Amino acid sequence: MNRSSPEVTTLDLQDYLDGRLSASRRVEVEAFLARNPQSAAEVEALRSQAMVLRRLGSDILDEPIPDQLLDLVRQLP
Amino acid sequence: MNDQRNLHLLIEQEIPRLRRYARLFARDRDTADDLVQESLLRALSGLHTFVPGTNMRAWLFTILHNVFRNDYRRAKRNPVQPNSDLIADHAATAVRGNQESHMELTRVQAALSTLSEDFREVILLCGVEGLLYEEAAEVLGIPVGTVRSRLSRARSALREAVTTRSCLDRRLPAPPAALKRVAGQKMLSKGSPRVPAVSGLATSLRTTQ
Missing domain, CATH: 1.10.1740.10 (RNA polymerase sigma factor, region 2, helix turn helix motif)
Structure with a gap:
């Protein structure tokens, strides 16, 4: 069973975090989190992980593109 | 043209x-x-x-x-061991950045490299690149529901790996819970042992040493 409590599962919490819940379900999950500080802490931990992941490899994005890759897409047939 | x-x-x-x-x-x-x-x-x-x-x-x-x-x-x-280039990258990054946030970035990247390919894929596509579940499903050729459940398990596994790694970095024993728990299979419940946020955990361990 994928149920942690009668009402909210881990996947629900992820959907909440990722903004994939309907408005009515979001209200239910928020009410659940208000009653369950432990789950609220889980959500916060996931949220902070998500923020770190967003920045992962940003230094690679800033690197100049190697010439051999640029040449590939810049030459037209 | x-x-x-x-x-x-x-x-x-x-x-x-x-x-x-x-x-x-x-x-x-x-x-x-x-x-x-x-x-x-x-x-x-x-x-x-x-x-x-x-x-x-x-x-x-x-x-x-x-x-x-x-x-x-x-x-x-060598499908399992982290590549030495990665470790060198991390060492260089760690020397460059002395801020805690940079250290955390390094830790997460290193922890990510220890996860299975299936887990790394969804973390990189959804977590790093910000693709929607639907887009990741298209990329991976799997159903959206599989992306959703796999991502959830991958995020748990990543948290476990980061926790373990942060203890290694600080030469502290990993909390038994982090070692014993099967990553991603544990559902949240009132009765389950809580894994605190990584920095908080490291701090609390340090003060008890």
Whole structure:
């Protein structure tokens, strides 16, 4: 069973975090989190992980593109 | 001709993201750029199959993913151990950045490299590149529901790995819970042992040492 409590599962919490819940379900999950500080802490931990992941490899994005890759897409047939 | 040029421009704009994905996935720089190069070649030769107006990023990631599946997995010799390039990268990064946030970034990247390929894929596509579940499902060729559940398990596994790693970094014993728990299989419940936020855990362990 994928149920942690009668009402909210881990996947629900992820959907909440990722903004994939309907408005009515979001209200239910928020009410659940208000009653369950432990789950609220889980959500916060996931949220902070998500923020770190967003920045992962940003230094690679800033690197100049190697010439051999640029040449590939810049030459037209 | 202009259409062709526009498509090439669209592809060029995605190169940095393709390189990031490849680097974080393949773990060493040369392999990563080889795979990006091979992916670009395939994209360009298959450009007629791209439907204008659809998602170029998802299309390119699909190709990159297939190149990884077909080439990288066959070629690599050591599927489990983190590559030494990665460790060198981390050492360099760690020396450069003395801020806690930079350390955390380094830790998460190192922890990510210890996860299975299935987990790394969804973390990189959804967590790092910010693809929607639907887009990641298209890239990976799996149902959206599988992306959703796999991502959830991958996030748990990543948290476990970061916790363990942060204890290693600080030469502290990992909390028994982090070692024993089967990553991703534990559901949240009032009765389950809580894994605190990483920094909080490390701090509390340190003060009890």
